[in-house]
Amino acid sequence: MRQSKLFMPTLKEAPADAVAESHKLMLRGGYVRQVTAGVYAYLPLGYRALSKAEQIMREEMAKINVPEMAMPNLLPATLWEESGRWQKYGPEMFKLKDRHGRQSLLGPTHEETFTDIVAKDLKSYKQMPIALFQIQSKFRDENRPRFGLLRSREFIMLDAYSFAATKEQLDQQFDDEKKAFTAAFERCGLKVTPVIADSGTMGGKNSTEFQAPAAIGEDTIATNETGTYSANLEMACSIDTFKQEKEEPGQLAEVATPEQESIADLVKFLNIPATRIVKSVLYVANEKENILVLIRGDKEVNEVKLKHLLDVDSLRIATDEELANITGVGKGSVGPLKADWADKVVADNTVKNLYNVVVGANKSGYQIKNVNLNRDFTPDLFGDIRVANEGEPDPIDHLPLKFTTTIEVGHIFKLGTYYTKAMGANFLDQNGKSQPVIMGSYGIGVTRVLSAVIEQHLTPNGIAWPKEIAPFDLHIVQMKMKDDDQTSLAQKLEEKYSAKYDVLYDDRNERAGVKFADADLLGAPVRVTVGKKASEGVVEVKKPTEDKATEMTLSELDDFINKELR
């Protein structure tokens, strides 16, 4: 391809509102342009990289025998009413009415459509297991779209769905997809960690996220050094290393702690360690149940884990006003003793094996000391509901946990019968009995993969694209378009290598400085500069990770290219 025919509008500076490095590079290099908030046009360079990533994903899906198909974007509300998500999904769903007033939506994900079109058509266990995938635009009306393609409102996703007659078939498909996803990320040049994850509003209980380390990432993962344990911080567990010496239970006593609201306040005011305090936090579950949550003073409540333990649809911390109305006391004075207003008292495991602790007195401005579990209060439920801390031992091999900021690029779910039960997708099993189809769903954020790859492969002036998804393999840059020797050599190289590689030939009548700056932003694995020594058959060759170019004869160049790009 000739660069004069390629629309690649480069910028000297990224717009001020671009924060993420990948976003800046994509704007500066002419990979994408914003059409409206969180909605992007993929210009030829961005499109080429995306297409190559998609092609890799297609090949990996083919290896596990998953055929491709395509669902529409425009979906009828009725399907989502069947599953119950029409109401539940929230304001991220783009809703619209057609000319006849029929309620529709733009697909943010396709569990309902696949259940309706595929699962309902599977009449017998003989037709299963089967899986299908698609790569297409998805639509989510993010409240604050940001970081370019990382959190956009129209984005490209690969989503696969599997349909099984037995749990074993689902497990097998889940493993296959995990393998295929891992292979696809690797071929895209993306470092990724699969982690234990929360299924969120997707339904099902068992899910794995693929997290790509990057400074701009919005997620945090906890991993041990050997990789035997890795989890999204939302789900991470760790071993609590604190141990209190056993003490004889003392006598309960009120302590005035005026205006001391936080644990830090109490630690200072009472001159005791935070581990001597049990913190009480009031939550509202399903918008109706008052849940009093207890945790040792040096730890924080993990709401995702709490939600799983309680098995509720919604959970949120009570507002100050609700707290006052329900308990009759102010923030910092709530506690587990005589907490009759609580529908349920849940305690983190860190509350076990403590002696003579301080808790809120349920009397404004007071705490009670010498409080002891079982003697003075008894939670309805214990569990691990705390945020893991960096450095604590992981629960598998007891190695210290390390935290990393990451971008979520994929997520695979064992959905089970969540959708098929709701939507009546049943099959006849070997015994002729009707059973709901067992589903899995598997997603890659394709446009996010592109952003994450860029975040991981930036250079000081541009990018060094991984070979398999580089928009072009080989960039031939001719210095002077009016020099016939250069033109002749550049065209010869273009013709020769185009047969085997994706070649871009910079044939623009531009200054060398402009051409080199654009070449840095383009980041092809091999750059060949055809300049002064063209008549001698000598060119300059540079990889984007190198500072300086190397002079090569044409035969040296040939060896180099075939080695680098093979």
Place this chain on the structure above:
Amino acid sequence: MRQSKLFMPTLKEAPADAVAESHKLMLRGGYVRQVTAGVYAYLPLGYRALSKAEQIMREEMAKINVPEMAMPNLLPATLWEESGRWQKYGPEMFKLKDRHGRQSLLGPTHEETFTDIVAKDLKSYKQMPIALFQIQSKFRDENRPRFGLLRSREFIMLDAYSFAATKEQLDQQFDDEKKAFTAAFERCGLKVTPVIADSGTMGGKNSTEFQAPAAIGEDTIATNETGTYSANLEMACSIDTFKQEKEEPGQLAEVATPEQESIADLVKFLNIPATRIVKSVLYVANEKENILVLIRGDKEVNEVKLKHLLDVDSLRIATDEELANITGVGKGSVGPLKADWADKVVADNTVKNLYNVVVGANKSGYQIKNVNLNRDFTPDLFGDIRVANEGEPDPIDHLPLKFTTTIEVGHIFKLGTYYTKAMGANFLDQNGKSQPVIMGSYGIGVTRVLSAVIEQHLTPNGIAWPKEIAPFDLHIVQMKMKDDDQTSLAQKLEEKYSAKYDVLYDDRNERAGVKFADADLLGAPVRVTVGKKASEGVVEVKKPTEDKATEMTLSELDDFINKELR
């Protein structure tokens, strides 16, 4: 690919509401399923054929150096307000509001987006000519979606846009695109005729449609036998072969014609040929101008041609009520004499060279006879505004016109500066003068191509896919899955030919009748049945256009496959 892993839900009968043969085949063969009115899921078979057609189109675009990119589907209303089409486009546009109340739309076409993102970025004539294309879903809220993929509400389109500094560059790009489109259709196995077409609401004056002959088509084209003239009937011209002998002008005389409203009524009532009558029809242009249109009694007005002649945005025939209010007389009595209420009188060329004709008297229930052009009335404007008739000589080579029912599969437009002027997309020309970019746009209805190909390649029990877009090249059908000789041979053939061709192996435990019926619906160019003689190394081979299969040895099969599929 193993058929047991392919989701291909075939039906014995097409649903009763499927009318088009291509729609029936796609439903019966498990190529598509309807998700909601006019919105389809492309199942693996349909998706494969579509992908192959798209790949052909990509290759043809590459040959004319047009890079691929992708615009989003979700577009801001502001862009369409700039061009003026937010109001003009009509109820086929899907409109929606985002969570912040901003007005958006689903792209029905992308002239505005390309003008904004590309044309506005072209600062100098040096950057042109350039062209870009995309293949993606488009959305049009058809009032009556029908015929499956032929008139759907979400469909796949290839749309290309060119940007030129001069009219010559536009002409060159238009020719290139025409060549590329023609080549793509041919490779898809689709018979197509390029015809002179109306640009409709797209802007620009010069456009060519690609029309595929098919019984279900909604268009009609007029062509001569040598192909030197071909036009959409909306735009077709023909030579009027009627000649009236010259007569001396007679005296005007009123004739009572009570309750005679149509030309046919008058012909009968007055016992004269229709060619002796001049018909008067009242139109309303731009919702404000009264246009009286005159045409010889044996011909019909072509509204598209009339609209072009008048150069108006909107045009419609006056209602009976409007007619009465404006002219003061009823239908059938309107005429050109003393028609002061008409803002403009326009006559078709057939009104020239007539003598002593009958026209409406502008008095209810009366005509006037012996009316003569110029003596009695003088139109403001003459032109060719009539519907061409089959059999009339074409305007180029004077050969008889033949009418054919067709499906519009592509349309290319010389848009000129319609959008760039409205949206302020200017560049500096060689003299440093600011000029609007000159655009062209070029579209293929990809999903329509699929329907049209099927319409043209049906067989009594299924389809015979053209080689280049067949979902699978080779279909291996094993008769008995429990026969080890058959399994061994079928797998050997699968492995051997998968390296070079797209092979589907029917490994399902189904009866032969089911397998053969499905194979007819699948329509692979070569079907190999592995049956009783597997142990002797003999198979049965059949092309979908043949009634009977032929026995072949494996080496005969090899020759046959390499000949048929090369």
